Amino acid sequence: MQSFNPPVRTLMGPGPSDVHPRVLQAMARPTIGHLDPFFIEMMDQTKEALKYAFKTENELTMPVSAPGSAGMETCFANLVEPGDKVIVCINGVFGNRMKENITRFGGEAVVVEDKWGEAVTVEKVEQALKENGDAKIVAFVHAETSTGAQSDAKAICALAHQHSCLTIVDTVTSLAGSELRVDEWGIDAIYSGTQKCLSAPPGISPISFSEAAIHKLTNRKTPVTSWFLDLNLVMGYWGKGAKRAYHHTAPVNTLYGLHESLVMLMEEGLENTWDRHKQNHETLKANLEGMGIKFVVNEQDRLPQLNTVWIPDGVDDAAVRSTLLNEYNLEIGAGLGDLAGKVWRIGLMGYSARKENVLLATAALKEVLSA
Amino acid sequence: MQSFNPPVRTLMGPGPSDVHPRVLQAMARPTIGHLDPFFIEMMDQTKEALKYAFKTENELTMPVSAPGSAGMETCFANLVEPGDKVIVCINGVFGNRMKENITRFGGEAVVVEDKWGEAVTVEKVEQALKENGDAKIVAFVHAETSTGAQSDAKAICALAHQHSCLTIVDTVTSLAGSELRVDEWGIDAIYSGTQKCLSAPPGISPISFSEAAIHKLTNRKTPVTSWFLDLNLVMGYWGKGAKRAYHHTAPVNTLYGLHESLVMLMEEGLENTWDRHKQNHETLKANLEGMGIKFVVNEQDRLPQLNTVWIPDGVDDAAVRSTLLNEYNLEIGAGLGDLAGKVWRIGLMGYSARKENVLLATAALKEVLSA
Numbered sequence: 239m240q241s242f243n244p245p246v247r248t249l250m251g252p253g254p255s256d257v258h259p260r261v262l263q264a265m266a267r268p269t270i271g272h273l274d275p276f277f278i279e280m281m282d283q284t285k286e287a288l289k290y291a292f293k294t295e296n297e298l299t300m301p302v303s304a305p306g307s308a309g310m311e312t313c314f315a316n317l318v319e320p321g322d323k324v325i326v327c328i329n330g331v332f333g334n335r336m337k338e339n340i341t342r343f344g345g346e347a348v349v350v351e352d353k354w355g356e357a358v359t360v361e362k363v364e365q366a367l368k369e370n371g372d373a374k375i376v377a378f379v380h381a382e383t384s385t386g387a388q389s390d391a392k393a394i395c396a397l398a399h400q401h402s403c404l405t406i407v408d409t410v411t412s413l414a415g416s417e418l419r420v421d422e423w424g425i426d427a428i429y430s431g432t433q434k435c436l437s438a439p440p441g442i443s444p445i446s447f448s449e450a451a452i453h454k455l456t457n458r459k460t461p462v463t464s465w466f467l468d469l470n471l472v473m474g475y476w477g478k479g480a481k482r483a484y485h486h487t488a489p490v491n492t493l494y495g496l497h498e499s500l501v502m503l504m505e506e507g508l509e510n511t512w513d514r515h516k517q518n519h520e521t522l523k524a525n526l527e528g529m530g531i532k533f534v535v536n537e538q539d540r541l542p543q544l545n546t547v548w549i550p551d552g553v554d555d556a557a558v559r560s561t562l563l564n565e566y567n568l569e570i571g572a573g574l575g576d577l578a579g580k581v582w583r584i585g586l587m588g589y590s591a592r593k594e595n596v597l598l599a600t601a602a603l604k605e606v607l608s609a
Numbered sequence: 610m611q612s613f614n615p616p617v618r619t620l621m622g623p624g625p626s627d628v629h630p631r632v633l634q635a636m637a638r639p640t641i642g643h644l645d646p647f648f649i650e651m652m653d654q655t656k657e658a659l660k661y662a663f664k665t666e667n668e669l670t671m672p673v674s675a676p677g678s679a680g681m682e683t684c685f686a687n688l689v690e691p692g693d694k695v696i697v698c699i700n701g702v703f704g705n706r707m708k709e710n711i712t713r714f715g716g717e718a719v720v721v722e723d724k725w726g727e728a729v730t731v732e733k734v735e736q737a738l739k740e741n742g743d744a745k746i747v748a749f750v751h752a753e754t755s756t757g758a759q760s761d762a763k764a765i766c767a768l769a770h771q772h773s774c775l776t777i778v779d780t781v782t783s784l785a786g787s788e789l790r791v792d793e794w795g796i797d798a799i800y801s802g803t804q805k806c807l808s809a810p811p812g813i814s815p816i817s818f819s820e821a822a823i824h825k826l827t828n829r830k831t832p833v834t835s836w837f838l839d840l841n842l843v844m845g846y847w848g849k850g851a852k853r854a855y856h857h858t859a860p861v862n863t864l865y866g867l868h869e870s871l872v873m874l875m876e877e878g879l880e881n882t883w884d885r886h887k888q889n890h891e892t893l894k895a896n897l898e899g900m901g902i903k904f905v906v907n908e909q910d911r912l913p914q915l916n917t918v919w920i921p922d923g924v925d926d927a928a929v930r931s932t933l934l935n936e937y938n939l940e941i942g943a944g945l946g947d948l949a950g951k952v953w954r955i956g957l958m959g960y961s962a963r964k965e966n967v968l969l970a971t972a973a974l975k976e977v978l979s980a
Contacts, residue, residue: 239654239657239658239871239872239875240872241631241635241868241869241872242635242638242651242654242865242868242869242872243638244638244639244640244641244645244647244648244651244865245639245641245645245647246639247639247641247642247645249640249641249642251642253858254640254641254642254643254858254861256640257639257640257862260612262636262637262638262639262640262862263637264612264613265633265636265637265862266633266634266636266637267613267614267615267633268615268616268617268618268628268633269615269620269625269627269628269633269804269810269811270615270616270618270620270625270940271618271620271622271625271940272625272811274615274616274618274934274940275934276615276616277615280613280615283610283613286610287610303675303676303812304674304675304676304679304837305674305675305837305857305858305859305860306857306858307836307837307856307857307858308675308679308837308857310837311835311836311837315835335836338836339836342832342833342834342835342836343834431858433640433858433861439640439860439861439862439863440640440643440858440859440860440861440862441674441812441859441860441861441862441863461713462713463713463714463834463835464682464686464713464834464835465678465682465706465709465710465713466675466676466678466679466681466682484945485678486676486677486678486679487624487625487676487677487678487802487804487811488676488811488812489676489810489811489812489860489863490625490804490810490811490812491628491633491636491810491811491812491863491866492810492812492860492862492863494613494615495862497612497613498612498613500610501610501611501612501613504610563645563646569641569642569645574855
């Protein structure tokens with residue numbers, strides 16, 4: 239077995255996205271102890287920077303030491319108790335995964351369904367809330383990574399609160415890529431990933447919980463099934479400064495990477511980052527439409543950072559992606575579930591959202607499709 | 610907020626241990642997609658190398674995408690069903706954590722208790738097995754990170770099998786640091802960490818499951834509570850070659866680090882690695898005893914890679930550790946639980962198990978204690 243030297247790719251799939259050299263360098267800095275005062279100071283800074291990225295004042299804002307799927311599970315494991323009724327909106331893979339979480343933790347899932355590629359229909363959520371006065375939580379995906387559709391998080395959260403429900407929102411693909419305002423929109427529990435628009439390596443899931451969500455989890459009648467994800471314990475580990483209680487060993491070097499990506503986010507400015515994603519999306523959109531390629535999602539519901547397009551008739555999906563990867567070192571994403579073989583997902587996330595990438599993707603796709 | 614530049618420490622606590630520059634460099638290699646053929650090839654190599662490190666032919670040998678605590682939870686979440694009786698041996702922090710896992714997943718814990726700092730008493734396990742004919746699992750910690758005691762895994766597993774029980778074994782601190790033979794000893798489910806004797810950064814937990822363990826988890830009557838850790842799903846993601854099914858996004862760069870540390874392990878040879886830990890332990894032991902410092906654990910039950918010693922009378926625990934850290938950049942570990950303030954844990958794990966570290970630790974401790 240030899241040392242592994244990966245090829246140098248341009249990552250324009252649904253994530254991981256390209257990681258900036260500054261972030262990669264940060265990963266390689268010397269490992270220090272997870273109880274070292276310097277590490278604790280870095281943890282505090284990371285929490286503050288995540289508050290900035292989420293636009294929240296939530297004290298409980300921190301990175302979970304595992305990928306986005308574990309961030310999702312952190313929300314449901316802590317907030318759903320056996321018997322709790324949860325309204326869950328499904329319009330793609332990750333809404334389905336939410337439902338799976340709800341039932342595994344003993345909750346009762348009330349499904350609000352929309353077609354893959356469409357946004358969650360706000361009126362359907364309202365109807366479900368009216369029909370289920372005993373519902374405790376509304377869960378939905380803000381930015382569906384499987385389709386590239388974004389839903390109206392502000393409107394759904396407002397409705398949920400009118401009906402005294404907490405909200406759990408998946409923002410794995412939206413955080414730092416498009417408008418997201420945790421406090422203003424009234425999101426109670428949110429999770430994301432590092433490997434999308436933050437452009438840090440995968441393996442960590444930033445989360446944030448409102449006071450109302452903390453109230454629910456600290457007043458549970460039953461213990462959280464997961465010891466590893468029990469926020470009653472994890473909060474002590476990520477608590478302020480020196481008062482931290484040992485829980486698990488944090489992924490030290492991966493957190494160096496996340497910290498550096500957050501430094502870069504603050505240097506650019508969050509709103510500027512949103513704009514950059516939008517501008518590059520506009521160019522890519524014009525280029526693809528110029529080639530006769532059509533988008534799956536309606537214009538008003540489209541995520542700029544994840545462009546899902548129909549594969550032109552007669553084109554071999556796997557052959558094209560494989561040629562792009564092997565001959566151009568360019569990765570674009572395949573479709574999932576019912577959309578497998580029918581769509582491509584072209585990501586413009588974080589450091590991948592650059593003019594040169596848009597040009598490369600356009601030119602490479604043009605060459606391969608006309609070959 | 611500025612880029613984070615950690616101090617350069619010598620890590621001789623209970624982990625994380627020093628990470629070799631080769632491993633740090635591997636972490637900084639370009640991120641590629643987790644479905645990239647090159648990444649899949651690296652995953653296959655990593656699984657093979659973990660089989661080598663565990664001394665097993667178990668097909669289900671893989672790294673969990675989260676720290677050791679999640680590796681522990683993977684074992685209990687998948688193998689314990691509500692109502693299952695589990696004999697759990699407690700002789701330190703991590704045995705207690707096992708018990709917590711058992712009860713959270715609805716199991717009934719039968720506790721076999723030994724003093725902190727002592728090995729598990731094999732006769733007590735036998736007694737418990739005789740008294741609990743309906744027990745399904747025996748769980749214990751091979752190498753207690755909180756005390757530095759190692760237990761006789763071979764004898765306990767043999768007894769468990771005589772009574773038709775599966776075994777779950779914590780080897781977070783033993784893997785690659787001292788003798789460990791999964792197949793020969795009959796371990797059914799094992800978990801470890803990367804940040805101890807493998808000297809890779811924290812954040813990943815290698816596990817291995819025997820055929821008998823797989824039979825139990827694939828024949829459960831109830832679903833695994835955790836979606837993220839459900840091996841029925843994760844096995845598909847870490848399955849052989851191109852047949853992999855998307856589950857979550859693997860921590861790509863951290864896995865580069867683990868891969869490199871496994872390459873180095875194979876270069877040195879597993880048995881040579883065990884020897885190196887032992888030799889450095891012998892030197893450290895002689896040096897410490899020469900200073901009148903006494904070990905907590907009986908000689909025959911001592912882990913060479915984790916030296917737990919009584920703090921000499923009248924010495925200020927926190928002041929010494931803090932001076933070592935601030936003035937010598939040397940980290941040693943504090944005691945946990947009842948041993949807090951009474952012991953130090955001096956690690957010689959992985960890349961930290963070097964002659965120069967033994968000399969440094971001895972000399973620095975001598976200076977600080979005589980100051």
